[in-house]
Amino acid sequence: MTTPTVAPAATPNPAAAFYAGLIARSLGAALRVSQSVAPAAATRLALRLFFTPMPLKLAARRRPLPAGWQVEHWPFEQGAMAVYRRRPEGKGERPTVLLVHGWAGDAQQMLLLADTLHAAGLDPVLLDFPAHGRSAGWRATLPQFVRALWAASARLGPLHGVVAHSLGALAAAHAAANGLPVQRLALLAPSPPPALFLQWFARSLGLGDGLPQRMGTWIERVEGVPLQRFEPGWLGLHVAQPTLVVHDEHDRVSPLAVGQRLAQALRGASLLVTHTLGHRRVLGDAAVAAAVTAHLQAARGSQHDPGRPNGSEV
Template identity: 65%
Template sequence: MAAPTSSANNPAAAFYAASPAARALGATLRLADRLVPAWGTRGALRLFFTPLPWKLAARRPLPSPWQLTLWPFEGVQLASHRRADAPPGRPVVLLVHGWAGSAGQMLRLGDRLADAGFDPVLLDLPAHGRSGGWRSTLPQFGRALFAATARLGPLHGVVAHSLGALAALHAAARGLPVQHLALIAPSAPPAQFLDWFAGSFGLPAGISARMRSQIELREQVNLGEYEPGWLGPRVMQPSLVLHDEADRVAPFGASRRLAKAMPSLRLASHAGLGHRRILDDAAVAEAVAAHLRIEGSA
């Protein structure tokens, strides 16, 4: 049985190291997989689909003038946050967090876009923030984006972080009505992250392939559709990617591969910000606003 790999060569290990409960569960998964591999696969998927560590503080209301609206979505409530002082008719921009994040992480970006003349809407993805549920998946993230456009109408832009950025790319490739994409520290494709996930708990190499098969069967989507080679020819929207080259959670190499595959994408490096502080950086917010700005919107 392999030992858990370190965060030096496994971004998933760095992510899950913050959760002692997840490490304890990893030992249980290794035992279950030795006894009955199907049990190990089932347990690994339940853990993989659970945002950790739980951040109950993310369920608190956002400050005024942000107002909460709940939409029914796949058996739970999907939470969105919109400024009560937004004048009608402004271009709508949807802001989407990443795995184990919340709409509150996008607050500074949302306020900056409101100042720039947009109508920002912050979305709590399923099982995150004030949305219902305890487990979610990347394909469900994408379905939540389509559900948002059913409520909001066609979008001027989507600003998305980490796994939310990957969901936004896939949704755009699948016809999401959006004109511009601003992607911040996008995650690596799920097939790669499944290998990292298994390695971070010392699980056998074959379990990631079993997990992938189960995810594709359950969600009815080929995870190869999240690879740059599949996305590149299908995403035509002008796209900006902002990423720290030293990001230890979402390696910069994933953005480089996207830039090579997508003629419509411009990649900008922002050093020293890591994976989450990049969301609060003033220069990043200005770059996003400039990318989204259209004549008459600011």
Template identity: 55%
Template sequence: MTTHNPAAAFFASPAARGVAALLRGLHHVSPALGTRVAMGLFFTPMPTKWLARSRAVPRPWVERRLPFEGGHISVWQRADIEPGRPKVLLTHGWAGDAQQLRPLADTLAVAGFEPVLLDLPAHGRSGGWRSNLLQWVRALFAVTARFGPWDGVVAHSLGAMALSHALARGLPAKRVALVAMAPPPWQFLRWFADAMGTGEGLAARMRGRFERREGASLGHFEPAWLAERVTQPTLIVHDRGDITAPIVGSETLLAGLPAGRLHVTEGLGHRRLLSDPAVMQHIAEHLFSGA
């Protein structure tokens, strides 16, 4: 396992260091209170969501709002796509939004697919300000019930982790592409606690609180658990130098998949591969081979 901590870079600014100092103080005075505050911070996406919600989206893309858990999730479709094409669902990662996948979706449209983009809860134009992986899984099932089933599914980063769990739970899809899949949530909790300077005790309390609240084990997001249950032909795309989501997680998943292959890129990092022409073509060819 790499020793790099992606959360440390995010909490390097003076304001973020102040937040970390406040959290350490709360955690010292009252671990229970510190844990509650940490949970609120951990499950709130970065402020890029405000930019995403104000961004204009060009036609032919149109937004559909699907009721979801007292609010809505935003689904994007192209108005110029005729019915009957193979359907592909695409979704983003933490602090991202559906429009990050638009270049790939447009490429798939040219290739003959009907792409559907999803803003996950608390991201993009979807409602909410806080979210978590289990809610993302429920959102994937909700959008599938309305717009699926899928000939293909594509997801990036933490969205790929949520998608893998949904597939393991029976989400109907024929072929899968996972792009820069994030590490499992337990690793993120440890990184977060380390960046806050509170030690692994906070991470353990956050895990316990989350699992009790959601009635689910974070162990069911570990690559080894997922690999035994994701049976679809799966393409994994990962950059060798990705420091946000180290490639070891994708390699672990690949080792247990019954029908998986790994495409490794160089120099694209965590996000640039989403719009890289060669990567997009590789994903389109993988999905097309099952259409």
């Protein structure tokens, strides 16, 4: 496992919000006790916690669908993925845009973006990653997110665009770097690379410095993907698609430095810095939705601005 290339920001611990609940804190206490007695067992328990979205997505699985949307379930690995599409309206082909959420999120967080894209003549398709929303399972991994993107692309055909949030943005960049057939990317509040987040995870539960290294080694061995290939430096050498990165200066989950580093690494990427939206409200902001739409419309020969120069703000 490689050393992360993005230095931790001044925020005490951006991962702490994910593990503040009673279940996570109780497991953290058990981990602290077991580390000195049985480090291998402690690593396995830590991985189970790390792979479990917190809080559990029970509410998202019961949430009613808004008018005009329908849900399908596509087979995927050991379960099924929930996919949300607009009900057919009229005739004519619309370019397909896949929208994906982040860790502990769900597809319906992307509805405002999806409706804006649909109004602009695109065909938005929303995906619940494994263990999220209405998709099957209770645990997931970042490489599994990547495989889910490939599975969706196999069903949908070449994609006009992918709009992705947080950990989904990191998965989308990795998939594009490895040949996912997509024309353009919009990465919203991209997550830190996994090596760095593993460090934050261990710190949030008061665990030792050796645990992140052991966890990363296990992930690389089992998943067969070097974690270094999620680092900005590696992605920057392999992502060729025009990319819009949107990041808020007050993001407490993924600091602005993460988005800045990724935008600098990707050739020709544009960075849009927002204010007061944090990590998740960026998904429900009309100005962000307009910027994402303009970026995706640029590939269709529209008159929209193809994206602001690196470092622009709203």
